[in-house]
């Protein structure tokens with residue numbers, strides 16, 4: 001496949017600004033050497049993605065010495081042990097501070113590669129080549145990297161921005177439909193937190209998105225990345241505004257941890273979590289019942305769950321949400337919707353409303 005029209009965005013972060021290239025046919029064709037500091041590259045990928053795309057991606061680095069490390073696949077492997085495999089490969093192959101890591105895969109590979117890059121010899125460059133919809137619209141942008149802990153999602157990590165993000169939309173054609181739905185959760189999130197017009201577009205475009213229509217997917221990816229880039233540029237380290245990107249995640253991370261990492265996909269947990277946050281936003285007097293019905297319909301139409309796992313209790317939620325990174329002085333902070341298209345991070349919701357949301361939606 002040759003390159004077709006390529007759209008470009010920029011994440012504006014001063015001397016750490018970087019481009020996001022979005023288009024078809026970019027793997028194997030786009031020269032990425034301008035973003036490689038030295039002459040050596042280590043591609044980090046996994047056992048599912050490697051047979052599909054690794055050989056192609058080598059061609060993105062003409063003239064470089066390209067090594068690879070192939071990790072086991074799955075959220076359950078977003079751990080210290082797997083991270084150490086990356087460090088082992090880097091040291092065994094004598095990689096220096098000038099090496100560039102390349103994350104080829106979904107958000108799990110991206111988060112771990114970014115964290116490895118943040119730590120290896122106190123920090124080396126990395127490039128994101130996301131191959132899932134979720135990674136293309138969210139995890140490859142913004143520099144949050146890390147691993148899970150048995151007691152909480154993404155609890156160990158660092159902010160470390162990539163040098164460049166290369167999004168080849170063709171890779172989505174090999175993605176299982178469950179993973180497409182998971183990615184759509186984060187796409188819906190952008191409409192809910194910041195862009196009512198995008199939300200309305202998603203309601204109309206959802207059948208084309210789930211059917212992997214290339215034009216609709218490219219539009220969704222571009223608009224999602226633009227939204228995330230804008231938020232990150234204003235608040236790189238989540239001092240305030242950036243927390244809105246966590247809509248549904250306080251509930252969602254609790255679900256992922258409770259279910260055992262990987263049993264509920266991140267996007268599935270975020271889908272149900274956004275419905276829970278919507279329910280609480282209605283109880284708090286911000287949204288109407290009709291708004292809530294719209295959100296539930298959209299989440300469902302993306303092929304996502306709208307309820308938490310059966311068997312998960314309000315107590316399970318409260319215990320797991322107590323370790324959320326947004327909490328301050330033991331006080332739970334949540335992202336609520338002031339209206340469809342506008343979000344806020346707040347600790348001033350009624351405890352009784354949260355209890356009602358949990359009691360009603362846990363089943």
Ligand SMILES: NC(=O)c1ccc[n+]([C@@H]2O[C@H](COP(=O)([O-])OP(=O)(O)OC[C@H]3O[C@@H](n4cnc5c(N)ncnc54)[C@H](O)[C@@H]3O)[C@@H](O)[C@H]2O)c1
Nearest residue numbers: 048106107108109131132134135138139144171174175266
């Ligand atoms: N850093 C951030 O800002 C951020 C944002 C959102 C999510 N995340 C993290 O991202 C992770 C979820 O990412 P994900 O949904 O991409 O999951 P994932 O990385 O587990 O990928 C999903 C599955 O798709 C496979 N795969 C990847 N590309 C493929 C392709 N083109 N064709 C076929 N199969 C392919 C993977 O091997 C895996 O089995 C979670 O750990 C979540 O916490 C991070």
Ligand SMILES: O=C(O)C(=O)C[C@@H](O)[C@H](O)[C@H](O)COP(=O)(O)O
Nearest residue numbers: 138142144153154242245246249325
């Ligand atoms: O980039 C962000 O900021 C996000 O919150 C994006 C989320 O979709 C993503 O799941 C992120 O990893 C969550 O971060 P965390 O700090 O809540 O672990």
Ligand SMILES: [Zn+2]
Nearest residue numbers: 186249266270
């Ligand atoms: Zn997320």
